[in-house]
Amino acid sequence: MSGKVLNRVFIARLAGTAVFDPNGDPVGKVRDAVATLRTNNQAPRILGLVVEVPLRRRVFVPITRVTSIESGAVVITGLVNMRRFDTRTGEILVLGELLDRSITMVENNESVVVEDMGMEQNRTGDWLITRVHIMRKGRGLRRKGATSTVMWEEVTGFAFPEQNQGVANLLSTLGNLRAADLAAVIQDLAPKRRAEVARALDDERLADVMQEMDEAERVQLLAELEGERAADVLEEMDPDDAADLLREVGEERAQQLIELMEPEDAEDVLRLMTYEDYSAGGMMTTEPIIMTADYSVADALAAVRRSEMSPALASQVFICRQPLETPTGRYI
Incomplete structure (x- = not known):
């Protein structure tokens, strides 16, 4: 960490920068900056940085704890308060x-x-x-x-709320994040901004993100999507996650969305919805990884390494005799 110390920093470029303690040990990564607007159009004051630490916890680091901002590294001192970050009245997320x-x-x-x-x-x-x-x-x-x-x-014009605010530049700072990390970022945004980001993501990316969100948060986010778009996102989700989500949105809304889904996708979800929450049936998936005994270990590893494969599905490979379509077939 011997880069040039910077006294002027563009915040979107700072996103994703590694944060270190004085000993050079990694602390986390910068995800945003917190500021407060001032009267008479005075320059806003930066209060601190939002840093993502292990286990995807986003915490607040006061700017007074930042000893230097170098090219590729932020160095902080003192103890880090590990309480989850929440914006307070008068605070704004610069990037978000x-x-x-x-x-x-x-x-x-x-x-x-x-x-x-x-x-x-x-x-x-x-x-x-x-x-x-x-x-x-x-x-x-x-x-x-x-x-x-x-x-x-x-x-x-910063002090006035804006309807239908764009998200192109915000998404460019988040484009390389994994679904779980992006979910953590979206959950910290204001509800209005959260909905704008969701509408800009493609169906598959939004489905991956929603599967990583807290139950209450994703129910709220689904409510912000129009019927056809919500159904398209549900089709891209794992059937067990889609079934869990539909149980939480209310019977009437769930029925409307199921009718908008493709029949094949809706059939899998409806089958899972007949089971109670947290029962074996309610937690199972209709899309396990199934192979015959003719496949090699390399074939199995290639299957679980596919980028679209969730960790939960990739954790198990079932070896069966023909036929391989679930729920038929006998396990070997």
Whole structure:
């Protein structure tokens, strides 16, 4: 960790940076920054960083504990409070809430979109958001306009809520996250922002994320999706997870979604829904990995290593005689 110490940092580029203690031992990774807006369009003050530590727990590290921000590393000192991070009144997540926001140039009232935000340390040691990287609207056939970095005082509009806020730049900072990590990020967003991100994800990616979320959170997220989209996402989920989710949304809503699903997918889910929660039948899957005795160990390893295979399914391979379609066949 002998990189150059930085006094101005663009926060979207900071996302995913490793965090170390003074001894060089890894602590976690930066996921966001917490700030507070100030009156009279003054530069917001950075309060701290949201750091993801092992077991996907997101904790708050005060900016006063950050001793240096280097290229590729953040160094902190002191003990880390392992209590799960929750935003308080007056606090905002810089990446989660301000990226992709439509704001206005003070000089000419031109509408622009936020692509990144730069924080800078002043002489007193405080970190302030002093720069905003913006994109202007494209002209003619160009979908993207020119980009530039302006001072915070040159733009306005952050204090006003925005409906249908974009998510392109936010998703670019989250694109490499595994489903479980992305689920942890989404759960910490405000409900409005959470729904906007969900609508922007493709069906398969959203299904993977929802399978990793807490039960109450994914029920709430499913309620934000329109009927056809919700049914498409359920079709991409593992049947046992889809059945668990439909049990929680209410009988009327569940029936509506099942009718919108493809018959083959709906049949598997309905079969599982006949069992009680947490019973053997209710926890089983209709899509186990099944092979005959003719397959090799290499074939089995290749099957469980497929990227779309969940850890729960990959943990077991069933060796059966023909026929291999469940629930027929006899286990060897």
